[in-house]
Amino acid sequence: MKDRRRFSRVPFKTEVExxxxxxxxxAKNLKDISLKGLYVVAPERPPVGEICQVKVKLTGAEPPVELIFTGEVVRHGPDGFAIVVTETDLESFAHLRKLLSYNLADPEKIEAELGRLIR
Structure with a gap:
């Protein structure tokens, strides 16, 4: 089966609310994150279709940075759930872009994906 994902996912373990x-x-664990979504590892799962607010804590900076998103739960997995990001603020998006660029083997790939996202 072909992978239909349009955005690179980066494994990233951190606290998420x-x-x-x-x-x-x-939740104690974010499994992965992309320009357009994230997967949260948690025993409790909001219903598919639920609109939610998401706060991802980046603890490498002082003070810690929070990425804030609005999103929709799009599927449940065996260990958590996936959220597609529908809205974010500019500061959170800028931090997300840097996080993905630093953690991908090919940072230029994020720039190409950003172009697709904007179109």
């Missing part, structure tokens, strides 16, 4: 249905789910 998901807010949905007026509930807060604090």
């Amino acid at each position: 998901v807010l949905f249905e007026r509930r807060r789910l604090a």
Whole structure:
């Protein structure tokens, strides 16, 4: 089966917080992240189709940086759930772009994907 993903995913383990249905789910593990989505490892899963707020904590900086996204739960997996990002602020997007560039073997690939995202 051909992989239909349009955006490179980077394995990235960090704390993530998901807010949905007026509930807060604090997961200890983000499995991966891309320009357009992320996969959260957690035993509790919001329903598919649920709109949620996501905070990803980057602890390498002082003070720690939070990436903030709005997204939709698009699928459940055996160990968590996938969220497609529908909205983010400019600062979070800039940090995400740097994170992906630093963690991909081919940083220019992110620039090409960014071009597809903007179109």
